Amino acid sequence: MLFGVEVLSDATLIGLVQLHGAKPETGIAVLDIYLGEKEYWGKGFATDAVRTACRYGFEKMRLHKITLTVVADNQAAQHVYQKVGFVEEGRLRETFRLGGRWHDTYTMGLLEGELR
């Protein structure tokens, strides 16, 4: 499932949110979000998009759990995920390479019934 994130007031596409890897046997999918238009950051679009995608996942795809990984330095993204109910489940050491150095990542999870 892939959704575009659009600003309704000016019909601008500012990013994408997806749930991928869902299997009926497990009821688990992985969430990714990317908002490329920086002038729209900090206005609540990611929070709204993540919440909407998760609601779709639980209600329409009948998922049991949604997981994601986030770079440890990405505090804005972690804040968004925590706001909608994701909890940290573990830290993976040096699993993401960016800007010539390795970064730790957190794995986070949201169970059905935990979405806020």
Ligand SMILES: CC(C)(COP(=O)(O)OP(=O)(O)OC[C@H]1O[C@@H](n2cnc3c(N)ncnc32)[C@H](O)[C@@H]1OP(=O)(O)O)[C@@H](O)C(=O)NCCC(=O)NCCS
């Ligand atoms: C991370 C990202 C999804 C956030 O999108 P956004 O639309 O700006 O998010 P929102 O406006 O919904 O919420 C941002 C929240 O983070 C908070 N925040 C911003 N910078 C922060 C920081 N350095 N530390 C902690 N919180 C921070 C904001 O205050 C806001 O919280 P609030 O609503 O409680 O005030 C967006 O910047 C993005 O797509 N970045 C590039 C790709 C990326 O990092 N994707 C996530 C990969 S895991």
